[in-house]
Amino acid sequence: MNRINFEQATDFLTGCEDVYILIHRNPDGDCIGAGYSLQAVLRSLGKRAKVLCSDPIPERFAFLLPETNEEPDFPAKTIISVDVADEKLLGDLEECYAGKIQLCIDHHVSNRFYAENVLLDEHAAAACEILYKLYRYMNICFTEQIAKCLFTGMSTDTGCFKFDNTTPETHIYTAELMREFPNVRYGLINRQMFDVKSPARIKAEMAMLSQMEYYLDEECTMIWATLQICKENQVHESDLEGLTALSLQPESVEVGITLREREPGVYKVSMRSAKDVNVSAICQQFGGGGHIKAAGCLIRGSREEVTEKLIRAVEKAL
Amino acid sequence: MNRINFEQATDFLTGCEDVYILIHRNPDGDCIGAGYSLQAVLRSLGKRAKVLCSDPIPERFAFLLPETNEEPDFPAKTIISVDVADEKLLGDLEECYAGKIQLCIDHHVSNRFYAENVLLDEHAAAACEILYKLYRYMNICFTEQIAKCLFTGMSTDTGCFKFDNTTPETHIYTAELMREFPNVRYGLINRQMFDVKSPARIKAEMAMLSQMEYYLDEECTMIWATLQICKENQVHESDLEGLTALSLQPESVEVGITLREREPGVYKVSMRSAKDVNVSAICQQFGGGGHIKAAGCLIRGSREEVTEKLIRAVEKAL
Numbered sequence: 001m002n003r004i005n006f007e008q009a010t011d012f013l014t015g016c017e018d019v020y021i022l023i024h025r026n027p028d029g030d031c032i033g034a035g036y037s038l039q040a041v042l043r044s045l046g047k048r049a050k051v052l053c054s055d056p057i058p059e060r061f062a063f064l065l066p067e068t069n070e071e072p073d074f075p076a077k078t079i080i081s082v083d084v085a086d087e088k089l090l091g092d093l094e095e096c097y098a099g100k101i102q103l104c105i106d107h108h109v110s111n112r113f114y115a116e117n118v119l120l121d122e123h124a125a126a127a128c129e130i131l132y133k134l135y136r137y138m139n140i141c142f143t144e145q146i147a148k149c150l151f152t153g154m155s156t157d158t159g160c161f162k163f164d165n166t167t168p169e170t171h172i173y174t175a176e177l178m179r180e181f182p183n184v185r186y187g188l189i190n191r192q193m194f195d196v197k198s199p200a201r202i203k204a205e206m207a208m209l210s211q212m213e214y215y216l217d218e219e220c221t222m223i224w225a226t227l228q229i230c231k232e233n234q235v236h237e238s239d240l241e242g243l244t245a246l247s248l249q250p251e252s253v254e255v256g257i258t259l260r261e262r263e264p265g266v267y268k269v270s271m272r273s274a275k276d277v278n279v280s281a282i283c284q285q286f287g288g289g290g291h292i293k294a295a296g297c298l299i300r301g302s303r304e305e306v307t308e309k310l311i312r313a314v315e316k317a318l
Numbered sequence: 319m320n321r322i323n324f325e326q327a328t329d330f331l332t333g334c335e336d337v338y339i340l341i342h343r344n345p346d347g348d349c350i351g352a353g354y355s356l357q358a359v360l361r362s363l364g365k366r367a368k369v370l371c372s373d374p375i376p377e378r379f380a381f382l383l384p385e386t387n388e389e390p391d392f393p394a395k396t397i398i399s400v401d402v403a404d405e406k407l408l409g410d411l412e413e414c415y416a417g418k419i420q421l422c423i424d425h426h427v428s429n430r431f432y433a434e435n436v437l438l439d440e441h442a443a444a445a446c447e448i449l450y451k452l453y454r455y456m457n458i459c460f461t462e463q464i465a466k467c468l469f470t471g472m473s474t475d476t477g478c479f480k481f482d483n484t485t486p487e488t489h490i491y492t493a494e495l496m497r498e499f500p501n502v503r504y505g506l507i508n509r510q511m512f513d514v515k516s517p518a519r520i521k522a523e524m525a526m527l528s529q530m531e532y533y534l535d536e537e538c539t540m541i542w543a544t545l546q547i548c549k550e551n552q553v554h555e556s557d558l559e560g561l562t563a564l565s566l567q568p569e570s571v572e573v574g575i576t577l578r579e580r581e582p583g584v585y586k587v588s589m590r591s592a593k594d595v596n597v598s599a600i601c602q603q604f605g606g607g608g609h610i611k612a613a614g615c616l617i618r619g620s621r622e623e624v625t626e627k628l629i630r631a632v633e634k635a636l
Contacts, residue, residue, distance in 0.1 A: 159478075160478050161478060161479040161489075161492075162505065162512060163505050164503070165505075168493035168494075169493070170493075171492045171496070172489070172490065174489045175489035175493070178489070179486045185482070186484070187481050187482030187483075190480040190481075194480060195480075196566075196568070197567040197568070198569070199568065202567060202568075206524050206527060209520060249515040250520075293505075
């Protein structure tokens with residue numbers, strides 16, 4: 001594994017050919033923005049490139065995709081991952097591409113250094129923040145699509161510039177995009193990303209909030225998106241993104257835990273830190289990881305067992 | 319009335335003495351940040367200055383106040399208002415100070431030009447954005463308190479950089495504050511401003527959301543914070559700030575209306591526009607005003623009458 005810098009990444013990207021860009025399963029605004037901006041940049045350099053994801057891109061991110069995405073299929077000569085901390089996060093793509101990734105561009109402190117070359121900046125708020133800087137370094141000519149991709153990645157990964165991971169650069173790059181592309185409706189993008197909720201989602205939130213559980217002197221909350229609640233409210237997986245914010249609403253909270261039941265007895269855990277607890281370290285104990293203030297893992301067991309394990313781990317960290 | 323520029327405002331502020339700074343009733347992050355930053359700046363110039371508000375400053379803004387606020391009382395020689403579009407918004411201070419305001423610094427498109435001198439930038443996202451620029455123009459030496467005030471004003475008035483009113487300058491100035499004062503916990507300020515909710519507030523939100531009303535093909539929503547709901551959930555006026563965002567959650571919405579019952583039959587109306595409707599123009603029909611996408615007014619009548627009037631006005635604007 002080589003940790004590379006911008007000069008080396010530029011050499012790599014200008015020298016590569018026929019690129020598959022892998023993004024993580026259950027894709028979010030940052031990996032989608034990173035993946036499709038990189039596709040656009042590589043195409044502008046005359047290369048063939050496509051984005052691969054194990055899961056479909058949710059409809060609300062459709063505006064980030066190129067207008068014409070049709071291109072004859074081609075075999076990969078180069079495989080790049082963006083915003084993927086661990087090959088496990090590739091979902092169904094893992095089997096085919098694990099061990100073959102030549103470049104990983106990422107900002108997760110929990111990156112596993114699985115790729116041949118790694119461009120990692122764990123202080124960047126988003127993979128899109130690294131890419132913004134890299135494209136400028138490469139003198140790429142930005143398009144409106146690239147601007148929307150990078151803005152959306154930075155905005156979504158910082159909770160709309162709200163979280164502690166927001167850097168001065170996040171703001172500066174955003175301002176530069178706004179100045180260069182004043183006609184993009186940034187406010188409407190944010191509205192779609194953060195404010196719009198389906199009626200089912202609104203109902204589900206109320207159901208989950210009303211059953212929020214408090215532990216450890218109210219310093220830890222748990223919200224359960226059980227299969228039952230989701231079924232009763234006709235909520236789909238894609239409706240649940242951003243749900244994690246609910247767990248941090250009470251003022252007393254240090255760690256908020258949201259559990260989505262994937263299948264009976266299997267929970268996708270999203271952990272958020274309100275102030276100073278390193279939840280990436282907690283999630284790593286369960287084979288997960290992420291950022292210091294936002295991390296996740298997968299955990300199995302009965303509701304009681306899962307609660308017991310998680311609360312004990314949080315208690316140690318407090 | 320003189321509309322003045324930065325040079326004239328600088329002359330005014332460096333030449334004035336014994337200043338009362340008036341902010342609007344029901345104070346929010348922007349007027350509090352503007353008022354207390356101006357107090358700090360004037361004090362740094364060796365002047366006496368105090369901030370006056372008809373309502374108490376909510377506890378969660380206490381971190382913006384100077385550490386020692388005790389100062390012998392003094393009579394005003396200069397009266398300045400910040401973030402006050404209309405003298406009516408001074409609340410109980412109106413009676414004493416209306417007609418006597420020598421300088422108004424504001425960013426509301428609905429400003430009534432009631433002051434002798436007006437420094438107005440209706441394109442600025444916040445009064446604090448104007449003041450940031452003005453203080454730099456004046457070569458003021460910033461302190462951490464001033465930085466927190468200006469950051470909080472810009473962040474709160476843009477919904478944490480989410481709304482369409484956010485300008486490239488909002489982001490640039492924020493980045494500059496973050497770079498100059500890296501030890502301020504901006505993420506924690508945002509958490510206090512946007513995420514933390516009292517248990518009563520959480521309960522009240524659920525009650526109000528579950529009774530959200532849809533009108534005009536679901537393009538208009540109404541949320542009623544009635545005296546009854548507030549009493550049942552032990553919610554206070556100060557718990558209700560930011561509640562207006564709820565009304566814009568459904569994807570179909572163009573105009574979201576939140577009504578807080580002040581006393582039986584008297585409603586404080588907050589109107590929000592999701593995309594392109596000018597709600598300031600609608601609220602002006604009822605004697606109110608504000609920004610294009612966020613405005614308010616006071617309206618009297620039975621719930622049915624109020625609904626009828628507002629829905630009719632919104633229908634015309636759609």
